Amino acid sequence: MGNALVPTSPPPVPDAAADGPLLFGCVLDGRGGCRDVDWNTARSWTPSRVGEVLWLHLDRMYADLDDWLTETLDLNEATADVLLSNETRPRAFREKDALVTVLRGINFNPGAEPEDMIAMQIWCDGNRLITLRRRRLQTPRDVYAELKNNQGPSTSGDLFTLLAEELVIKMNRSIVDMNDRIDEMEEDHDCDIEDLLSEIASIRRNCLALKRYMSPQHEAVLTIQKSSPPWLSEENLTDIRETGERLRRYLEDLDVSKESAIVLQDDLNNRAQAKMNQTMYMLSIVAAIFLPLGFLTGLLGINVGGIPGVESSNAFWITCGALGILMGFQFFIFRKLKWL
Template sequence: MSGFAYQVTAAGKAIKAEIKDALKARSGLVWVHLNTNNEHAQDWLANTAKLDDYLVEALTATETRPRCEQFGDGALINLRGRSDDELSSSDPLASVRIWAVKGRVISITRKKLTAIDHVEDCVKEGRVRDPGDLITEFATAITADLDPDVADLGDDLDECETQLSPDKVFELRHTVTRVRAQSIGYRRFLAPQRTALEKLATLPVEWLGDDDRTHLSAAADRAARMAEELESIRERSALMHEALTDLRAEQIDQRGLIISIVAMIFLPLTFLTGLYGMNVRGLWLADQPWAFDAIIGICVLTAVSVTTYFVRQHWLRG
């Protein structure tokens, strides 16, 4: 079972501790973080941390969505953030499950969050003194870490819009599809995350101070802004995809028109040459020595006539 633990004094001094002994501290803040999904974590939560079965199940569940629930004087919080580990396109954000009561915070991740390092640094620097401070750092770090990714998605889409042309249809479709899929995956979790943070900011628990509630509300507003931006990116991606589809259809139509025109030009020529390719008597000019030149001239004249007709009808302009 991998992870780490800290005991934080009332003055903010953080002391790293063994996970098995961390909960023995009687004062200050204890933070235990587990980066695991095995049965040892469930055993530790049930037998060492003495958590109820429904809390153990919630903290170790395979599938989670952002949420916040109060149980007595404690709170169960699920949040989603970026991870450097490989994730599926349908589930692009890793989860962190947090149980917080006065003087104690237990967090669990199945995939390592990139925000964890920032939160740990805040603890080491003495900026965390109670559960409210720690959860606030989690919420702030996760939203701040996601913000540049959301902005990059918008920038990628802006670049695609400026490069929109028939010559780059395949390249742009690949980028637009990626941006759209990623924006949908992010928004799937950011919308409920905003609700979870807003609910957490209003919980009537004594370990959340006024400054913590203010910071949580700010993180919720930031999550809301990102969710709105992602919805805009999703809609723009859909419109961009339609524009690329139209360009592709126009390309196919133009090429099909050119092929049809070439076929129409050669159709009478093919008929004429096929007719004179028959090995029968009675063909016009068949016995004349200049017959070949005459047939060639007729073919050229026919091709020029058909082409001129198409030009006058503006068919060659697509």
Template sequence: MSGFAFRVADGAVHAVAVDDAPGATGDLVWVHLAANDREAHRWLCERAGLGDHIADTLTASETRPRCDPAPGDGVFINLRGLSDEARELSDPLASVRIYAREGRVVSVSRKRLNGVAVVCDAIAGGGIDDPGDLIAAIATAITNELDPAVADLGDSLDDCEERLEADNAFALRRRVNHVRIEAIGYRRFLYPQRSALEKLATIEVPWLAEDDRLHLGAAADRAARMAEELESIRERAALIHETLTDLRAEQIDQRSLIIAVVAMVFLPLTFLTGLLGMNVSGIPFAHRSWAFAGVVLVCAVLALAITAYFARRHWFRR
């Protein structure tokens, strides 16, 4: 079974084989399984002896952040965090499903969460002593990593706003759409994650100390702030997209106007040259030496007069 396990007893931390973890005792035994649902379900039932209800909850396909009491003094909590492994843009956060009770925590994830590695370093350094510390550390690590990611989305929109030009519309529109989709993906999980952390902080279980509840409340507040920031980013992205569309439409209108003016300038000239170019007799001054220069001069004067008329009407003004 892929994963790892730690045992904390009397302040000492020991790495334990995953298959030996069910029999380990101490202030905290943490087993983390990095496996697909079928493998994890079989191990939870056969090796850990947790029962079908707990195994089903830890391997459920629905991994929306939530928190529910478990039989006895246990708690189920699902959280979402960043992962280095490739994910869909609309679903950018990987899940971790956790069952905790006095002295024991079991977590399951399909993708490798970056926050879990941070917690492993903390527990190896002796900074985690019980299940309450561990759950608070996981929530804090996930939130700490998400905060700069959300800030980067806002910075990307700031850069797009500074470069708002019709000539950059296509590239900027693609970038804004990417930011908007990513913000929606984060926001989809941060609102329920805030609710899950707030609920966990209020559940009365003996292994959750007051400082753990404070840390969980702080993580919930940061999740709420990030969700609000993501909502602002989504609205700003929509406004930028509309502005780019308007700029592009204005640019097309301006170019269409110029084409129309040029056509209007040459329309009478085309008529004049077509009329004089007819192969019939009776065209005035056809045999004079200055006839060609005179026609060119008349065309130039006519073109300038039409152009001056449109200029006075402000057709060329943006």
């Protein structure tokens, strides 16, 4: 259970509009495989033997789903609201032998930002496991594909553990991508600083967005360990503990990414400030050199009588030579003062 699944293309699943809220449903055979069921069968399903497990993956936006949850599954309204809510932070709690869990997974849908994490609600009593989502989520379909290939979980505890584990494992891709990009920016000295600063700001926002859901998700995993129902085996609890440790490590990686982005941002700001200071310094030197020259040429250009050299044809060249000597003397003084 501790190994990541290799993504595969899941088999076609029923459309929710054509089969009520059901995206796909199956009954685990206890040997890593399953058989599909439709919504009519699932609504009134009861186990035919000990250990038989029904898994339903539902679209929680279906209008009459709350009635089925409260009437068929005998859930109270508060629990049904948790399972159908669109804005729920990750959490977990136990009701008798049932476990209610809200988890978040990375959004890999085309055109979506990965940090826009998708909520998936899970309800399981050991015989039935219900997963509910609003937007398409990759993890349930990957697990379903494993079941169709007879390589999936065999019990409700294994199924629950694998779903939680895969949701967390897929977070690593976004975190690694951010870390790799930060490393690339640290090595890139030719890119425009404004572009880098804009990208760093985006990475910092992504870190905050991921941490917003990953921190309570870590707390939810800890809650599952403390209040585990009887259908979770010791092996399942071990896997859940490892999932919590992996999630904690990802949180630490996010903190490192955020701190690295801050350090890089400060370095880029310092480089931009140093470049601006160097430019201002050179402008100040140029102004200091031309200030006395401008003063002399302005003085000689006043329109009053008595300006020396007016009658001499060599006065212009003499003035230019004197200005050149003055400029050379200024350069010598600036060098002596180590201003240049």
